[in-house]
Amino acid sequence: MDEGTNQLIRSAPEMKKEFIMEIAQQEIPNSAETKTVEVSGSVALLEALIAEGTEVIFGYPGGAIMPIYDALYDYKEKLNHILVRHEQGGIHAGQGFARTSGKVGIVFATSGPGATNLITGLADAMIDSTPLVCITGQVFAHLLGTDAFQETDVINITTPVTKWNYQVTDATEIPEVISKAFYIARSGRPGPVLIDITKNAQIQKFDFAGYKPCDHIRSYRPKPIIRKEYIQKAADLINSAKKPFVLWGQGVILGEAEKEFKAFVEKSGIPSAWTILGAGAIPTDHPLNVGMLGMHGNYGPNVLTNECDVLIAIGMRFDDRVTGRLDRYAKQAKVVHLDIDPSEIDKNVQTTVPVWGDCKETLPALTELIQERTFPEWIAKFKEYTEKEVEAVINAELHPGSGELTMGEAIHQLNELTKGDAVIVTDVGQHQMVACRYAKLNKTRSNVTSGGLGTMGFALPAAIGAKFGAPERDVVAVIGDGGFQMTLQELGTIMQSGIDVKILILNNRFLGMVRQWQELFNENRYSFVDMTSPDFVALAAAYGIAGKSVSERSDLNASLEEMMNHKGSFLLEVMVTKENNVFPMVPQGCSVAEIRLK
Amino acid sequence: MSNQNHTEKPAGKQEFNITVYTENQIGLLNRIAIIFTRRKINIDSLNTSPSEIESIHRFNIVVNETEDVVRKLSRQIEKQVEVLKVYYNTNEDVIWQELALYKVPTDIIAEKASVERLLRENGARAVVIRKDYTVFETTGHREETDALIKILQPFGLIEFVRSARVAIIKHSDGFNRKLREFERLEPGEEVSENEYLNNGQRIFTM
Numbered sequence: 001m002d003e004g005t006n007q008l009i010r011s012a013p014e015m016k017k018e019f020i021m022e023i024a025q026q027e028i029p030n031s032a033e034t035k036t037v038e039v040s041g042s043v044a045l046l047e048a049l050i051a052e053g054t055e056v057i058f059g060y061p062g063g064a065i066m067p068i069y070d071a072l073y074d075y076k077e078k079l080n081h082i083l084v085r086h087e088q089g090g091i092h093a094g095q096g097f098a099r100t101s102g103k104v105g106i107v108f109a110t111s112g113p114g115a116t117n118l119i120t121g122l123a124d125a126m127i128d129s130t131p132l133v134c135i136t137g138q139v140f141a142h143l144l145g146t147d148a149f150q151e152t153d154v155i156n157i158t159t160p161v162t163k164w165n166y167q168v169t170d171a172t173e174i175p176e177v178i179s180k181a182f183y184i185a186r187s188g189r190p191g192p193v194l195i196d197i198t199k200n201a202q203i204q205k206f207d208f209a210g211y212k213p214c215d216h217i218r219s220y221r222p223k224p225i226i227r228k229e230y231i232q233k234a235a236d237l238i239n240s241a242k243k244p245f246v247l248w249g250q251g252v253i254l255g256e257a258e259k260e261f262k263a264f265v266e267k268s269g270i271p272s273a274w275t276i277l278g279a280g281a282i283p284t285d286h287p288l289n290v291g292m293l294g295m296h297g298n299y300g301p302n303v304l305t306n307e308c309d310v311l312i313a314i315g316m317r318f319d320d321r322v323t324g325r326l327d328r329y330a331k332q333a334k335v336v337h338l339d340i341d342p343s344e345i346d347k348n349v350q351t352t353v354p355v356w357g358d359c360k361e362t363l364p365a366l367t368e369l370i371q372e373r374t375f376p377e378w379i380a381k382f383k384e385y386t387e388k389e390v391e392a393v394i395n396a397e398l399h400p401g402s403g404e405l406t407m408g409e410a411i412h413q414l415n416e417l418t419k420g421d422a423v424i425v426t427d428v429g430q431h432q433m434v435a436c437r438y439a440k441l442n443k444t445r446s447n448v449t450s451g452g453l454g455t456m457g458f459a460l461p462a463a464i465g466a467k468f469g470a471p472e473r474d475v476v477a478v479i480g481d482g483g484f485q486m487t488l489q490e491l492g493t494i495m496q497s498g499i500d501v502k503i504l505i506l507n508n509r510f511l512g513m514v515r516q517w518q519e520l521f522n523e524n525r526y527s528f529v530d531m532t533s534p535d536f537v538a539l540a541a542a543y544g545i546a547g548k549s550v551s552e553r554s555d556l557n558a559s560l561e562e563m564m565n566h567k568g569s570f571l572l573e574v575m576v577t578k579e580n581n582v583f584p585m586v587p588q589g590c591s592v593a594e595i596r597l598k
Numbered sequence: 599m600s601n602q603n604h605t606e607k608p609a610g611k612q613e614f615n616i617t618v619y620t621e622n623q624i625g626l627l628n629r630i631a632i633i634f635t636r637r638k639i640n641i642d643s644l645n646t647s648p649s650e651i652e653s654i655h656r657f658n659i660v661v662n663e664t665e666d667v668v669r670k671l672s673r674q675i676e677k678q679v680e681v682l683k684v685y686y687n688t689n690e691d692v693i694w695q696e697l698a699l700y701k702v703p704t705d706i707i708a709e710k711a712s713v714e715r716l717l718r719e720n721g722a723r724a725v726v727i728r729k730d731y732t733v734f735e736t737t738g739h740r741e742e743t744d745a746l747i748k749i750l751q752p753f754g755l756i757e758f759v760r761s762a763r764v765a766i767i768k769h770s771d772g773f774n775r776k777l778r779e780f781e782r783l784e785p786g787e788e789v790s791e792n793e794y795l796n797n798g799q800r801i802f803t804m
Contacts, residue, residue, distance in 0.1 A: 165625070
C-alpha cells in the first residue's frame with residue numbers, strides 16, 4: 001500500500017489472527033488439544049512441505065537460504081533434494097515435475113542472483129499455468145532496503161510473473177503462508193507462487209502448532225460458479241451445428257478432465273484439434289483427433305477453423321500463435337468457450353456462449369445435454385486436407401528415402417520404439433514444432449514443452465524434473481543444438497542424481513527457426529544463426545553419460561534403439577539437414593486459412 | 599467486475615472509474631499498477647483508502663480508455679488473489695470529487711480581491727489565514743478546481759495541489775453483504791455473478 005495508508009498496514013500478528021480465523025471456520029477436530037513444539041522457521045517450512053506431500057525439491061543453496069539448508073540436513077530421509085547446476089535449471093526441473101506428475105513443483109534458491117535466475121522459469125510457468133512453489137532466501141529483515149550483500153527486491157521483480165508472492169519476515173507466518181502458497185499454486189488456473197523468507201525468519205524459533213492445509217481465501221475464487229443456463233445454451237448451439245469444431249488446450253489436462261473430455265468428444269462426434277500444450281489429452285491416433293492447431297499445426301485444422309459454424313474452445317486461450325490474424329479468425333463461427341479463468345473469456349476472441357467453470361464439471365454437464373451425432377462429411381473434409389498435407393509435406397519429412405536425415409524421420413522412428421508411451425520433452429524452435437507435430441502420444445501428461453514463453457534451454461532441466469514426476473516412464477528430451485547449449489550444465493545434475501533421461505539432439509548447425517524466417521521473410525540474410533557446437537558426445541562423456549552421434553540413415557534406427565535400451569541416461573546427436581523448413585506455416589499477419597504448405 | 603450501467607457505448611475512449619475492493623496487503627498496489635503499465639495505459643488518478651468495512655481497502659482508479667479495454671483491465675485486476683471485487687463505471691454512474699488546495703500571498707489577496715467574494719463564488723473555504731499566506735480549499739470536479747487556479751493565478755498563486763479522485767457508485771448498495779458471501783467456504787452466486795446473466799438487472803459483473 002502507499003505511504004498515505006501506512007498506518008493501515010496490518011502487523012504480522014494481526015495477519016496471523018486472520019489466518020487462524022479462516023482456519024477456525026473449517027472445524028478442525030480437537031484443535032483445542034493441539035500441542036505446540038518450538039521449532040525454527042526453517043523446520044516449520046520443511047514440515048509444511050512434507051505435509052503437502054512434497055517428494056522432491058530442486059534447489060541451489062546460498063548465503064541467505066543457509067538456515068533452510070541446514071535444517072534440510074536432518075530431513076534427507078524425508079525430502080529428496082536435487083542439487084541443480086543453475087537456478088534456472090532448478091525451476092525448469094520443477095516445471096517438468098509438475099507437468100508429468102500433476103503435483104506442485106518445489107524450488108529452492110537463495111537471495112539476489114539465485115532469485116533472479118528463477119525469473120525465466122517463473123515467466124514460463126506463469127504463461128503455461130504450471131503450479132510451482134518457489135522458496136527464496138532473503139537477507140535479514142533489518143537489512144531490507146540497505147543494498148545488503150545479495151539483496152534484490154525479489155517480491156517486486158517477481159510480481160508480474162507470479163500468481164501470488166509474499167515476503168515472510170516473521171517465522172510465525174510460515175505455516176499459514178506455505179499453506180496459502182500451495183492452495184493458490186494448484187487451485188483454479190494453476191500458476192507459480194514465490195515465497196521470499198528473510199534469514200531471521202528462517203532462524204527464529206516459535207511455537208509450531210502443526211500444519212493445516214488451506215482450502216479457502218475469502219478474496220480468491222479459484223472456480224467460477226457454473227451456470228446451468230449457459231451449459232444449456234452451449235448444448236443448444238452444439239446440437240444445432242452442422243460443422244462444429246473442437247479446440248482443446250492444456251486446461252483439459254490441468255483440470256484432470258481427460259476422461260470427461262473424451263466422453264464429450266465421442267458422444268458429440270465432433271472433430272477436435274489441440275494446442276501444443278493440450279497434446280496427448282486424448283491419444284494422437286483417436287479417430288476424432290484431427291491434429292495440431294497453430295502456426296505450424298496441421299493443414300485441415302487451420303483452414304477449417306474458418307469454415308466451421310460452431311467453434312468449441314475448451315481450456316485454451318486463443319494465443320496469437322494459434323489464431324494467426326485475429327480479425328480474420330473464425331469470423332463465420334459462433335464461439336463456445338469453456339474456461340476456468342473468467343479473464344480469458346472475450347480476451348482475444350469474442351464468445352457467443354461462455355461456459356465458466358472447471359471443465360471437469362462443465363464437460364460432463366455439457367455431454368449430458370448434447371445429442372449423439374456423427375459428421376462423416378465434415379470429417380471427410382479434414383481427411384482431404386490431411387491427404388494434401390501428407391503429400392506436400394509429411395511424406396518428405398518422415399520418409400525422405402535419400403539425402404540427409406530430417407528431424408521428422410528421427411521423431412517418426414522414435415515413435416516406433418516408444419510406441420507413444422514415452423514422455424516427450426521439447427525445447428524451443430524447429431525441432432519443437434516437428435516433435436509436437438509428429439510425436440505419437442498415447443497418454444496424457446506426455447508432452448512437456450515451453451509453449452507460451454518459448455524458452456530455449458527449457459528441455460534438458462525440464463526432462464530431469466519430468467522423470468522425477470513420472471519415474472516409471474521413459475523420458476526423451478528432444479532438443480536443438482542451440483537450446484541445448486543454453487542449459488547444458490544440467491548434465492551435471494543428471495550425472496550426480498543418476499537419473500535416466502534420454503537426450504535426443506537434432507543438430508542442424510543453425511538456429512533453425514530464426515534461419516527459416518530469415519530465409520522466408522528476410523531474403524536469406526542469415527544474421528547470426530550459424531551455430532558452431534562442441535562435440536556433444538564427448539561433452540556427455542565428460543559427465544559420464546553415454547552418447548553417440550549419427551548422420552547416416554542406415555544407422556538411425558539402431559542408434560535410437562540403443563538409446564532407448566541403454567540403462568541410464570544417453571545422449572544421441574542426430575545430424576540433420578541444415579536448411580529444412582517446418583511446414584505448413586501460417587506466416588505472421590496472415591489468417592489461419594492462408595496457411596502455406598511450402 | 600461490474601458496470602452498473604450496461605448500455606451499448608460507442609467504442610471511443612472516455613473516463614472510467616474503476617473501484618477495487620481488496621485485502622490490505624503490502625505489494626498489492628504494485629500488483630494492480632503493473633496491470634496498467636504492462637499495457638502502456640496511463641493511470642490518470644489513483645486513490646486508496648479504507649472502505650466502509652474494516653480491513654477491506656478500496657482503490658479508486660481513473661483511466662481514459664475504451665470500455666472494452668477497461669473491461670479487460672478489470673478482469674485482470676479481479677484475478678489477483680487479494681482482490682475481492684472490481685467495478686467500473688462511467689462518470690455518469692458515479693458521484694465523484696477531487697479536493698484542491700491553493701496557497702496565495704495574503705497581502706495581495708487582501709488588497710486586490712475581496713476574499714469573501716472569491717470564497718462565495720468558488721465554493722471555497724479558507725483553511726489557514728496567516729500574515730504571509732492564505733490556503734484555500736475547494737472540492738469538486740476537475741473543471742471547478744481548475745477554474746479557481748485561473749482566478750488565483752493573477753494574485754500570485756504560490757502553490758497548488760489536487761488530490762486523487764474519490765467516487766461513490768450511484769447504484770451500489772455497499773460491500774457489507776457481499777463480504778459475508780466471500781467469507782463463506784462456498785460462495786453464493788452473489789459473488790460469482792455472471793455478466794451475461796445479469797444484463798437484465800442492469801448489473802454487468804462477473
